[in-house]
Each structure stands twice: as C-alpha cells, then as structure tokens.
Amino acid sequence: xxxxxxxxxxxxxxxxxxxxxxxxxxxxxxxxxxxxxxxxxxxxxxxxxxxxxxxxxxxxxxxxxxxxxxxxxxxxxxxxxxxxxxxxxxxxxxxxxxxxxxxxxxxxxxxxxxxxxxxxxxxxxxxxxxxxxxxxxxxxxxxxxxxxxxxxxxxxxxxxxxxxxxxxxxxxxxxxxxxxxxxxxxxxxxxxxxxxxxxxxxxxxxxxxxxxxxxxxxxxxxxxxxxxxxxxxxxxxxxxxxxxxxxxxxxxxxxxxxxxxxxxxxxxxxxxxxxxxxxxxxxxxxxxxxxxxxxxxxxxxxxxxxxxxxxxxxxxxxxxxxxxxxxxxxxxxxxxxxxxxxxxxxxxxxxxxxxxxxxxxxxxxxxxxxx
Numbered sequence: 001x002x003x004x005x006x007x008x009x010x011x012x013x014x015x016x017x018x019x020x021x022x023x024x025x026x027x028x029x030x031x032x033x034x035x036x037x038x039x040x041x042x043x044x045x046x047x048x049x050x051x052x053x054x055x056x057x058x059x060x061x062x063x064x065x066x067x068x069x070x071x072x073x074x075x076x077x078x079x080x081x082x083x084x085x086x087x088x089x090x091x092x093x094x095x096x097x098x099x100x101x102x103x104x105x106x107x108x109x110x111x112x113x114x115x116x117x118x119x120x121x122x123x124x125x126x127x128x129x130x131x132x133x134x135x136x137x138x139x140x141x142x143x144x145x146x147x148x149x150x151x152x153x154x155x156x157x158x159x160x161x162x163x164x165x166x167x168x169x170x171x172x173x174x175x176x177x178x179x180x181x182x183x184x185x186x187x188x189x190x191x192x193x194x195x196x197x198x199x200x201x202x203x204x205x206x207x208x209x210x211x212x213x214x215x216x217x218x219x220x221x222x223x224x225x226x227x228x229x230x231x232x233x234x235x236x237x238x239x240x241x242x243x244x245x246x247x248x249x250x251x252x253x254x255x256x257x258x259x260x261x262x263x264x265x266x267x268x269x270x271x272x273x274x275x276x277x278x279x280x281x282x283x284x285x286x287x288x289x290x291x292x293x294x295x296x297x298x299x300x301x302x303x304x305x306x307x308x309x310x311x312x313x314x315x316x317x318x319x320x321x322x323x324x325x326x327x328x329x330x331x332x333x334x335x336x337x338x339x340x341x342x343x344x345x346x347x348x349x350x351x352x353x354x355x356x357x358x359x360x361x362x363x364x365x366x367x368x369x370x371x
Contacts, residue, residue: 004088004118011094015101015126024106024130026057031066031111032084032120035268035287036311038066039294040167041111042073042194043186047175049074051107059103061123069287071269072194072294084119097126109178110134113160113170117146125153135160135174164334166315189320190294196269198276205236206280206367207264209288210252211245214337216348217284217304221252223356227282228258230360232367235279238264240271240288280366285312285325293323298366301325302359305333305350324362328353 029048031041045060052058059078062070067081086092100123108129115121115137124132133156137147151157158177160170172185208227212218228237239255243265246253255261266274268291275281275297283289285303289312292299303312305327313325327333328350332340344352 002088002118003090004093004122007090007093008122011097012126014094015098015128018098018101020102020104022104024104026059026103026105027052027107027109028100028103028105028124028127028129029058029060029109029111030120030124031060032063032115033112034063034066035069036290037167038062038069039072039287039290040188041171042069043168043188043190043294044111044171044175045073045077046191047172047179047183048109048111049077050179051109053106056106059105061100061120068268069291071196071272072190074194082123087119087122097123100127103127105129107131107133110154111171111174112137113167114138114140115147117143117150121147121150125150131155133158133178135170139163164309166309166318167311168318169315185315185318187318187320188290188293188314188323189296195295196272196276199273201236201274201277203234203236204232204279205238205274205277206231206282207238207240207275207278207288207292209240209281209283209286211241211249212284212286215249215346216339216343217286217306217351218249218347219284219302219351219354220345220347221255223302223354223359224252224255224282225258226356226360227363228255228261230363235260235367237261238274240264240266280363282363293320296320296322299323300362300366302351302354303327304337304348305330306335306337306339306348308333310334310336324366326354326359326362328355 049058059080061080064081064083070079082096105127108124108127110124113135132154134154136157136159158174160173169185176182210224237260256263275292276295278297281292281297281299285301289301303325330350339348341349
C-alpha cells in the first residue's frame with residue numbers, strides 16, 4: 001500500500017484534535033485541470049461564485065501549473081496553488097491538508113469530472129466541510145472501486161451527462177444543478193471584467209504556437225513555413241512558447257530565420273494582452289488556443305482528433321465566431337490521446353493527415369483584406 005494511504009488516517013486524527021476558527025464559512029472550489037482546463041473553467045467561475053452566501057469568501061484550489069491562468073479569475077477570488085507532484089511527500093501532504101482543515105470551509109465543491117482518490121479527492125475530504133458536492137466521476141478502471149466508495153463522503157453527487165461530453169456544457173450542467181437554475185452554457189469568451197488589457201502592436205501580427213507537451217499533436221515545421229509564406233506582405237510573425245520549447249524541438253528553429261519572424265517567450269499573463277491585439281493566432285490544440293479563443297482573438301486551431309466530443313472542437317453552441325478548428329475526422333476520434341495506431345513521422349495519424357492545402361486556404365481567408 002502507498003505510504004500516503006497509510007498515514008492519511010493518522011493525519012485526519014491529528015487534524016481533528018487541532019483547533020480551527022469558529023463557524024464554518026466560505027466556499028472552496030477544486031479545479032485540478034491543467035492550463036487549458038483552467039481557461040475554460042474561468043468562463044464558468046462567475047456562476048460557481050453564486051454558491052457563496054453574502055459575505056463569504058470563495059477560494060479556488062488549482063494545480064500549480066493551472067494556476068498560471070488564474071489571472072483570468074475575478075479579483076475577489078482567492079487562489080490556492082498546490083503542487084500535486086509533491087502531495088505524496090508526507091510532510092508536504094500534512095501541511096497542505098492542515099491548512100485546508102484550518103480554513104474551515106462551509107462548502108467544498110469538486111468541479112472536476114476526472115478525479116484522483118489520493119489527490120484532489122483527498123484534499124477535499126481533508127477540509128472536513130459540513131457541505132460537499134461533486135460530479136459523478138469519469139470511469140477510471142484503476143480507481144473506480146475507490147471513487148465509488150468515496151461517493152458516500154460527498155453530500156451531493158450530480159450526474160452531468162454521458163462520458164463524452166463537451167467540457168463547458170458539463171460544467172454548466174453542474175452549476176445549474178447546484179444552483180437550482182437552468183441557464184445556457186456560455187460561449188467561450190471572457191466577460192469584459194475578466195479581460196486583460198490589450199497591448200498595442202506596431203504591425204499586423206500573427207502569433208503561432210506550434211508546441212505541445214504531447215509531441216504527437218504537433219504539426220511539422222514545414223507546414224508553418226508554408227503558412228508564414230502565405231501571410232500578407234509586411235506582417236509580423238511571433239512564435240510563442242517557453243524558451244525550452246525550442247530546445248526540445250530544434251527542428252522549429254529555422255522558422256526564426258524567415259523574414260519578419262521572431263520568438264515570443266512572454267508568460268501567459270503577459271501574452272494575453274498581446275493576443276488581444278493579434279490579427280490571427282494559429283495554435284495546436286493546447287492552452288494557448290483556449291486562451292486566444294476566450295480572449296476573442298481570431299484563432300485557427302490545428303487540432304488532433306483525440307479530443308473530439310469533449311474539448312476540441314467545442315460544442316457548436318459555445319463556439320465563438322472568432323474560432324476555426326481544423327482536424328481530420330477518424331473512426332477512433334475522441335480517444336483522449338490513447339492512440340492505438342503507430343505514429344506517422346512522430347505525429348498522431350490524425351495530425352499527419354491534416355490537409356495542408358485546406359490549412360493554407362483557411363489562413364488566407366482569415367487574413368484577407370489585412371494590411
């Protein structure tokens with residue numbers, strides 16, 4: 001048995017013997033997704049804020065990587081970032097759980113469909129809140145038995161649709177169930193009060209984000225070279241990413257030698273203002289794409305078929321007019337990255353099959369009339 005499973009009961013006893021503030025108050029929302037999930041969750045966060053009673057504070061617990069997108073949250077929200085990789089270390093686990101217990105939340109809500117019994121669920125239960133709510137979790141054979149056993153520890157468990165369902169629609173259904181309301185799901189566009197200030201650009205600028213933590217989702221550098229050559233004369237191109245992306249993907253470096261092309265290493269909080277002024281954002285289906293779409297920037301997503309029906313493309317009713325998604329349909333689409341086919345030149349077959357001519361036509365159409 002894992003060490004943290006052995007010590008959790010002891011830590012629970014220790015917490016119960018320690019003091020905490022008087023009356024339970026405040027709402028804790030757990031959102032344990034990555035960067036892209038945090039962008040999409042920010043669209044629904046204003047609804048979840050309505051779970052708080054007058055005068056109560058709302059805290060959102062994020063994974064430390066996802067917290068890099070918390071600048072999109074309303075200012076009144078308190079953010080707690082937790083490094084999930086360290087949660088199996090006894091000392092770190094003890095400290096985080098003790099802090100959550102002492103906060104004495106009235107209501108704890110897990111907003112995640114995919115949950116882990118030793119990570120986000122363990123943090124939720126460590127709060128010992130009098131009120132708790134969660135979605136019925138995604139099936140996960142490795143953890144189904146424990147997730148099912150944990151259901152009785154949630155005061156309210158809400159069924160939010162089939163296994164494959166658009167993430168925004170699922171969150172909207174969950175918020176409706178908790179609030180006792182029926183409200184249309186929001187289009188993937190941030191509210192004006194959530195928008196970062198736009199940063200002016202000297203020339204028409206296209207931002208290209210070709211990198212992904214999953215390399216098989218990346219289109220080849222040659223496609224981006226063709227895209228750059230198809231742009232209107234005099235337009236600037238910035239390749240967005242972390243500096244380490246070029247070290248991990250040296251075959252993309254020659255793009256920086258093309259006329260008008262430079263590298264843009266700005267972190268997301270600063271990149272957002274630049275994207276608001278972009279003439280076009282071209283991105284693999286990753287966090288930058290979700291951010292650009294939510295900011296209302298003209299956005300072209302060169303997607304895999306792995307997340308069809310759940311993330312990309314978005315459901316029609318929540319897709320902004322500024323977003324165009326290109327992907328190659330497959331019988332196996334919606335695999336969530338669990339591809340059963342051999343890679344094609346290091347790419348998922350669905351990515352390798354993207355129609356280059358269609359990509360270029362779409363880029364030309366989205367930049368027509370620009371100067």
